[in-house]
Amino acid sequence: MWRNRRRMLGLLLAAVCVSGCGGQEQPREPDRGAESQSGEEGQSQEGQGEEETQVPRFWEMHTREEMIGADYLLYEVNCAGAETGELGVYQSGADQEYGTDQVTGKQWGYRPADYLRAVEDDSGEGLTASRWEIGEDADYKEETGFYYDFEVPAGEYEVTLGFYNPFSARTLCVDIEGKREVDALKILKYKLTETQVPAEVTDGRLEIKVYNPDRGTDAMKDPILSYIVVRAVPEYDGELLDLYLEETQVPEEYADRFTRKSYEAYQESREAALALVSQKADTEQYREVCEQLMTAYKELKEVKVYDTFQVGKRWTDDEGNLIQAHGGQVQRLPVRDEATGEMVEKWWWVGEDKSAGYRGGIRAYSSDNLYNWHFEGVVMRNVDSRAQLEEEEYFQELYGDYTSEQLDNVYACLSSETAVIERPKMLYNEKTDMYVIWFHADGPTEYSDSNYAAASAGVAVSKSPSGPFRFIDRYRLNTCPPDQEDFYPESKGMARDMNLFVDTDGTAYIIYSSEENLTLYISKLNEEYTYLATDPESAVYGVDYVRLFPGAQREAPALFLRDGEYYLVTSGCTGWAPNQARYYRADSVLGEWTDCGDPCVGDTKMTTFDSQSTCVFLADEEKGTYIYMGDRWNSEDLANSRYIWLPVEFDGEGGMHLNYLDEWSMEDFQ
Numbered sequence: 001m002w003r004n005r006r007r008m009l010g011l012l013l014a015a016v017c018v019s020g021c022g023g024q025e026q027p028r029e030p031d032r033g034a035e036s037q038s039g040e041e042g043q044s045q046e047g048q049g050e051e052e053t054q055v056p057r058f059w060e061m062h063t064r065e066e067m068i069g070a071d072y073l074l075y076e077v078n079c080a081g082a083e084t085g086e087l088g089v090y091q092s093g094a095d096q097e098y099g100t101d102q103v104t105g106k107q108w109g110y111r112p113a114d115y116l117r118a119v120e121d122d123s124g125e126g127l128t129a130s131r132w133e134i135g136e137d138a139d140y141k142e143e144t145g146f147y148y149d150f151e152v153p154a155g156e157y158e159v160t161l162g163f164y165n166p167f168s169a170r171t172l173c174v175d176i177e178g179k180r181e182v183d184a185l186k187i188l189k190y191k192l193t194e195t196q197v198p199a200e201v202t203d204g205r206l207e208i209k210v211y212n213p214d215r216g217t218d219a220m221k222d223p224i225l226s227y228i229v230v231r232a233v234p235e236y237d238g239e240l241l242d243l244y245l246e247e248t249q250v251p252e253e254y255a256d257r258f259t260r261k262s263y264e265a266y267q268e269s270r271e272a273a274l275a276l277v278s279q280k281a282d283t284e285q286y287r288e289v290c291e292q293l294m295t296a297y298k299e300l301k302e303v304k305v306y307d308t309f310q311v312g313k314r315w316t317d318d319e320g321n322l323i324q325a326h327g328g329q330v331q332r333l334p335v336r337d338e339a340t341g342e343m344v345e346k347w348w349w350v351g352e353d354k355s356a357g358y359r360g361g362i363r364a365y366s367s368d369n370l371y372n373w374h375f376e377g378v379v380m381r382n383v384d385s386r387a388q389l390e391e392e393e394y395f396q397e398l399y400g401d402y403t404s405e406q407l408d409n410v411y412a413c414l415s416s417e418t419a420v421i422e423r424p425k426m427l428y429n430e431k432t433d434m435y436v437i438w439f440h441a442d443g444p445t446e447y448s449d450s451n452y453a454a455a456s457a458g459v460a461v462s463k464s465p466s467g468p469f470r471f472i473d474r475y476r477l478n479t480c481p482p483d484q485e486d487f488y489p490e491s492k493g494m495a496r497d498m499n500l501f502v503d504t505d506g507t508a509y510i511i512y513s514s515e516e517n518l519t520l521y522i523s524k525l526n527e528e529y530t531y532l533a534t535d536p537e538s539a540v541y542g543v544d545y546v547r548l549f550p551g552a553q554r555e556a557p558a559l560f561l562r563d564g565e566y567y568l569v570t571s572g573c574t575g576w577a578p579n580q581a582r583y584y585r586a587d588s589v590l591g592e593w594t595d596c597g598d599p600c601v602g603d604t605k606m607t608t609f610d611s612q613s614t615c616v617f618l619a620d621e622e623k624g625t626y627i628y629m630g631d632r633w634n635s636e637d638l639a640n641s642r643y644i645w646l647p648v649e650f651d652g653e654g655g656m657h658l659n660y661l662d663e664w665s666m667e668d669f670q
């Protein structure tokens with residue numbers, strides 16, 4: 001019952017407001033000067049002097065218990081949108097033109113204007129999926145902006161405004177109650193910017209204006225507005241703390257419903273609140289402890305348990321965090337059980353850590369069922385400084401026996417400021433009992449400042465798939481034989497988008513884009529899986545390596561074996577933008593490969609369902625179920641790139657087919 005208490009109390013309070021707070025009044029027209037259609041009338045209705053003092057105060061109208069249950073939320077406005085989130089107790093819809101709310105009886109909403117444009121944004125979610133903009137043909141004036149008015153009792157409030165900006169950076173100003181409270185707030189491209197403003201209302205109406213007085217004639221500086229949240233400010237004291245402790249109590253039997261970190265934070269804040277109960281404290285102390293307790297309570301994250309693949313949707317681990325394993329690989333690997341010492345098999349997913357954007361290390365996750373994943377850590381970290389390699393214990397244990405020259409190389413290859421780490425793939429070597437990660441290792445060189453100058457393949461090893469992985473080196477690989485046409489002879493041995501494959505005889509191969517991404521190579525690895533089987537200078541074409549599709553410009557290779565036949569899925573080269581996939585078949589890894597075309601069925605946009613291949617793996621050996629794994633890159637916000645997992649189907653002749661599904665489970669393809 002406690003989980004639904006806030007919503008129940010909120011609905012109850014809304015009903016109270018309708019019956020006891022004035023009923024269905026006609027809306028008062030606010031005074032907007034040039035923007036108002038009835039400004040003088042609004043002033044006369046509002047009244048002055050003695051009449052203003054008759055506006056009831058908030059805490060004379062509402063009890064603390066009611067407002068704690070409603071989280072003090074009066075309005076949560078999804079500007080220009082229809083989708084409702086956590087409705088405030090004074091509203092019944094996501095947004096409305098200024099007028100009387102037909103359920104609560106409160107007067108609120110936006111002031112209509114010819115220049116207002118309601119816009120939907122697929123890149124946003126919830127309150128950021130829609131916004132107000134200024135029409136392109138608008139005659140922009142000094143008073144042009146977004147005006148909202150909210151009926152509230154006299155009292156103190158906290159106003160939160162959100163701006164989700166898909167355009168170039170710009171500044172905004174916010175007026176509250178006719179006074180500028182936010183001046184030249186900078187909002188960045190594809191970032192959510194929030195600002196909180198305290199407001200004191202004496203006349204029964206909260207007035208908000210969002211605009212850009214510095215816009216001038218530059219339409220790229222037009223203001224935008226995504227959402228507005230209005231909350232009442234509590235009166236903090238010991239009585240309120242007691243109520244908070246009562247209202248936020250979570251039964252112990254529910255503890256395992258939440259992520260470990262969020263529940264621990266909740267317990268710590270609750271212990272601090274209980275300690276204050278027996279002490280004398282001032283208002284500020286009560287405020288701090290109450291806010292910490294309520295924040296921890298609201299941030300309790302329920303463990304989301306998946307039983308289907310929700311294609312392209314948010315995918316979180318068992319701590320409620322977005323999975324960060326892009327450009328990665330999934331496979332079933334043996335892992336030594338720490339308690340028994342025996343080898344047990346689990347699913348492992350390694351990939352790029354894009355949580356901080358373009359540059360990052362390598363993360364790993366484990367799973368028992370492919371749907372739900374546990375974060376195992378950043379298994380190969382970036383290096384922030386050269387000194388860190390010799391001063392931090394983590395790196396000392398990894399590289400304590402490296403020479404100064406080797407440490408210089410580690411820093412150059414893993415620097416958090418310059419290194420590019422992409423497409424990590426992991427193998428387990430039964431002979432050495434070691435786990436090996438190869439990845440596209442790039443970055444500037446002494447000859448070029450380009451992010452993709454190094455164009456190499458990096459390798460790291462560990463005794464555990466959960467790391468830490470010890471970086472060995474990065475290498476240029478095989479080169480075009482002299483009797484064949486080299487499509488980029490000025491830079492030999494390049495290696496970029498890559499993948500790994502282990503054949504049934506234990507031979508491992510690295511598959512990678514070379515010759516400035518114009519030609520794919522497949523090269524045999526040594527028995528330790530840590531370097532090529534033969535140095536490039538001595539490698540024999542057709543025995544140690546092959547070139548595939550010279551000049552075809554293919555990347556993102558994913559090689560797998562099915563029923564004795566080899567398959568290779570690739571993409572074109574269009575940067576972060578998706579393109580049409582192609583797949584190939586062969587009787588041997590280093591043999592002749594046949595182009596079989598696009599495997600996607602019904603992909604009218606020819607973008608591989610807006611994804612780029614990274615891995616195809618056998619998910620159920622008994623049923624013969626294979627899964628295509630791709631990335632849906634968000635170049636403007638890489639941390640929010642999504643995953644596309646689809647079942648791979650085969651016809652009677654071994655042809656490969658991908659059909660798009662919004663949601664599916666392994667049981668659907670048994």
